[in-house]
Amino acid sequence: MILEVKNLCVSVRTKKGLHPLVSDVTFNLEKNHCLGILGESGSGKSLTCKAVMGLLDANFHLEGEVLFHGKNILTMFEKEKSLIRGKEICMVIQNPMTAFNPLFSMENQLLETLQTHLHVKNKKELLRLILEAFEKMNLHEGEAILKKYPHQLSGGMLQRMMIALCIALNPSVIIADEPTTAIDVVNQVEVIRELKKVRELYQTSMLFISHDLSILSQISDTMMVMHQGKIVESGRAQEIIFSPKEAPTKELISTRLKLIEAFQRCVKECSC
Amino acid sequence: MRNYVLKRLLFTLPMMLAISFIAFVIISFIPSDPAEVALRVNEIIPTHEAVASMRESLGLNDPFLVRYVNWLYDCLRLDFGSSYINHNRLVFDEILRSLPATLKLALFSFILVIVVSFPIGILSAVFKDSITDKVARVFMFLFTAIPNYWLGLILMWFFAIHFNLLPTSGATSFVHYILPAITLSMTYVSTYIRLIRNSMLENMQENYLFYARVRGISEVVIVLKHLFTNSLQSTMNALGMSFVQLIAGTFVIENIFAIPGIGRLCISAIFNRDYPIIQAYILMMGLLFVFCNLFIDIIQTYLDPKQRRSM
């Protein structure tokens, strides 16, 4: 078992006391396994990820355990966490357009990340790693892209670069927080396909978050549905899609049904 | 890039013209007659004939615009006339002679402002509401409120008279500048602590900082490279202005510490009604503002990748 989350509760400290945002979340992630988290906006998906990365600051109160290879991330010292975060657990975050510092080139920021985690200090070697990862993500003319600044690239490109960064670092877990919201349907299909490829190549475990059922159904093995900070349903992806039991799931599915049809029609068009 | 600079330079021309006009008009509207003043300061009794001949020699009988154009033409040749007090002394030489002391003082203060306010600002933003932050806020409050001539006198009494560590006046060596520079910079230090602190707090929620943490970048790099540089962008403009203000704001300090700088030159010119010097001073400070502003604008545009391309 790579990642075990046990009874994770996140609450925010307010003037009136603790306000619960995520309660009693439990899940496991095995090697080469993809767990999808489905949930409407504000259901606590991103917060769960942030807690798993050990990135919630003192404003939040945390309970439960997040075990990475058996060690609790929540009680680790910053130094221990820094060995895991960004190296063993990589994350693709929401809102790619604002994810990079506008003042530095992509090359600068990607190199900076690799230099932090890899022992290779040779710049050429690291650049080669990045360019290889770019190729895997279907980002061509990588050298030209590297010279660019974030505002010169599209959301989809930036999202792919985040994924490429994950590939270059070869982590044990990739957390993808809505990696398809910033891009159009055609690109979504491609990104999903590329992420699947990464899993096949490296056998990386994946935590895939979305509020879009059709996307989740493409990539995840098991799935859980979050609603107002709680897990309302979990199980094999196919089962949940075809026989949802809880009301929030049913609602999510019925509102997405029409979209799925349109989406699948599009997938067919793309693949032929 | 070169086109951009040239274009910006071209746009400063009307501004410079306006400044020169204002400098000229202000002096022309001073109620006392320059001719009479010029006579009085040289202890000549201003009889009608004397005034009339003085007006003639100073060219005061020409129409206003003619006088302005003549003056402007002289200014362009760096000829600002000669002092009323001592006709042998050219205004330009006077200014050139007193400029180095002021520049040294301003530069020293400017460095002091940066060296002191940046680290404190960064620390008090990063450790918001900590002891450091609270002390910095009290300090900020105090030094914004304390008038700098008072601070100057206190410092002088304490370090120069009581402990006899530093000289009270003069500008012959580096140590002479220590007290005046501290005095001059304190107000700015507190301003910049506040600016840096607020700007950093504003940027702290930015998504790129979150992603930098996700990428596992160390906190020191995040604060100094990603947060600070972005916060500096918005303080840069103020910094450019402050440098000019430091040069222009040395009046009081130069007088307290007896530094033979441009502020002192101007004060004595005001007391002596030495109009050409005052006029040249106003013109010079105005132009300095324009050019510093331009310079900072260009640097800022250059440093911002979004704007650099459109240059």
Ligand SMILES: Nc1ncnc2c1ncn2[C@@H]1O[C@H](COP(=O)(O)OP(=O)(O)OP(=O)(O)O)[C@@H](O)[C@H]1O
């Ligand atoms: N710093 C914070 N302080 C207080 N409340 C917060 C904070 N961050 C998030 N929340 C709240 O926690 C809830 C869950 O937020 P979260 O970002 O996890 O939602 P999400 O499921 O990722 O939604 P989306 O699909 O819009 O990204 C939201 O209701 C949000 O208002």
Ligand SMILES: [Mg+2]
């Ligand atoms: Mg979210």
